Amino acid sequence: MEVRARAPGKIILAGEHAVVHGSTAVSAAIDLYTYVSLRFPTPHDNDDALKLQLKDVDLEFSWPVGKLKEVLPELGIKSASSPSSCSLETTKAIASLVEELNLVDAKLGLASGISAFLWLYTSIHGEKPAKVVVTSELPLGSGLGSSAALCVALSAALLSLSDSLKLDFGHQGWQTFGDSELDLVNKWAFEGEKMIHGRPSGIDNTVSTFGNMIKFRSGELTHIKTNMPLKMLVTNTKVGRNTSALVAGVSERAARHGSAMASVFKAVDSISNEVVAIIQSPVSDDLAITEKEEKLGELMEMNQGLLQCMGVSHGTIEAVIKTTLKYKLATKLTGAGGGGCVLTLLPTRIGGRGMEISFSGFSS
Numbered sequence: 315m316e317v318r319a320r321a322p323g324k325i326i327l328a329g330e331h332a333v334v335h336g337s338t339a340v341s342a343a344i345d346l347y348t349y350v351s352l353r354f355p356t357p358h359d360n361d362d363a364l365k366l367q368l369k370d371v372d373l374e375f376s377w378p379v380g381k382l383k384e385v386l387p388e389l390g391i392k393s394a395s396s397p398s399s400c401s402l403e404t405t406k407a408i409a410s411l412v413e414e415l416n417l418v419d420a421k422l423g424l425a426s427g428i429s430a431f432l433w434l435y436t437s438i439h440g441e442k443p444a445k446v447v448v449t450s451e452l453p454l455g456s457g458l459g460s461s462a463a464l465c466v467a468l469s470a471a472l473l474s475l476s477d478s479l480k481l482d483f484g485h486q487g488w489q490t491f492g493d494s495e496l497d498l499v500n501k502w503a504f505e506g507e508k509m510i511h512g513r514p515s516g517i518d519n520t521v522s523t524f525g526n527m528i529k530f531r532s533g534e535l536t537h538i539k540t541n542m543p544l545k546m547l548v549t550n551t552k553v554g555r556n557t558s559a560l561v562a563g564v565s566e567r568a569a570r571h572g573s574a575m576a577s578v579f580k581a582v583d584s585i586s587n588e589v590v591a592i593i594q595s596p597v598s599d600d601l602a603i604t605e606k607e608e609k610l611g612e613l614m615e616m617n618q619g620l621l622q623c624m625g626v627s628h629g630t631i632e633a634v635i636k637t638t639l640k641y642k643l644a645t646k647l648t649g650a651g652g653g654g655c656v657l658t659l660l661p662t663r664i665g666g667r668g669m670e671i672s673f674s675g676f677s678s
């Protein structure tokens with residue numbers, strides 16, 4: 315039996331980083347996906363290992379089930395229907411398994427993703443042998459939420475074949491997830507994100523699970539409905555960075571300058587709420603759209619200024635901002651910053667393709 319799941323990446327229109335500290339943020343799913351396939355061997359295959367193939371980075375790993383049983387302390391005591399955090403003891407055990415893979419320096423960033431895989435897999439399926447294959451259309455570590463898309467697609471695939479959930483494969487082998495199953499996928503994905511990001515807000519896994527556009531604050535999700543056409547150009551600076559280090563950097567700055575940073579986070583909260591109000595208000599005519607776009611552009615610039623204040627901008631991001639400004643276009647970073655991707659609002663007066671915000675959740 316093989317199951318395949320996919321989950322989308324995202325852009326953050328306003329509020330990244332501040333959302334970790336309780337501010338509102340606005341995010342939309344994009345139509346670039348991470349795909350996970352999960353297959354259990356038949357007795358005939360005579361295969362007694364858990365295998366992970368990461369196609370994007372051309373790597374494959376295999377753990378004999380005997381090794382998993384020997385190293386992981388809590389195997390078999392967890393339940394797929396109640397997501398739980400990885401204990402310190404299991405974190406250490408997983409770290410030792412990942413260390414033994416001897417990843418080269420250039421691929422050390424993958425260690426956190428592999429750890430998340432081991433945690434999610436063994437929590438939901440114990441030491442059962444399987445082969446998991448991951449591929450993605452998303453650039454990894456670039457602010458488009460590849461870590462969350464991986465955790466969501468993985469959780470969805472794992473839960474699909476979990477005995478404790480007993481999901482039906484209905485019409486032509488497609489599974490439909492109801493709200494409670496989506497909630498479970500999201501909760502497990504959040505646990506995976508924790509292994510990758512350290513202190514995620516949960517916005518990335520939530521928008522990847524539920525799709526469309528969302529407002530997110532302190533773990534609370536609000537779906538956003540809009541009929542405003544919104545086009546964003548996504549530019550990848552191709553400067554690699556690590557979300558968990560950037561998130562930790564902002565927290566350190568907040569610890570050093572508590573009152574000033576609280577004001578910064580509050581200002582971001584106001585910006586995100588204004589973005590939501592503009593996007594949700596009815597569109598009457600072209601003039602109204604132009605007016606809204608101008609306001610959105612200004613809010614994006616203000617948000618970018620505050621992200622710079624948090625210390626997460628980068629020379630290459632500033633270079634894109636300067637270039638687009640020549641054409642009177644507003645640009646801000648998206649995701650953790652420090653390089654990665656930036657968003658430029660493409661007003662309707664310009665036309666062109668851009669990357670339209672798509673309305674797509676994960677499907678399996």
Ligand SMILES: Nc1ncnc2c1ncn2[C@@H]1O[C@H](COP(=O)(O)OP(=O)(O)O)[C@@H](O)[C@H]1O
Nearest residue numbers: 423424427450454455456457458459460461557
């Ligand atoms: N398709 C994938 N294959 C392997 N690892 C992945 C994949 N997608 C995500 N990851 C993991 O997620 C990490 C990137 O997450 P992160 O730094 O949060 O950036 P982002 O989520 O913006 O892409 C990678 O270093 C890796 O550990």
Ligand SMILES: C[C@@](O)(CCOP(=O)(O)O)CC(=O)O
Nearest residue numbers: 330331457459514515649650
């Ligand atoms: C910086 C942050 O707001 C978004 C990180 O997104 P990404 O991993 O860079 O795609 C962190 C979070 O909300 O968990």
Ligand SMILES: [Mg+2]
Nearest residue numbers: 459461462557
């Ligand atoms: Mg991420």
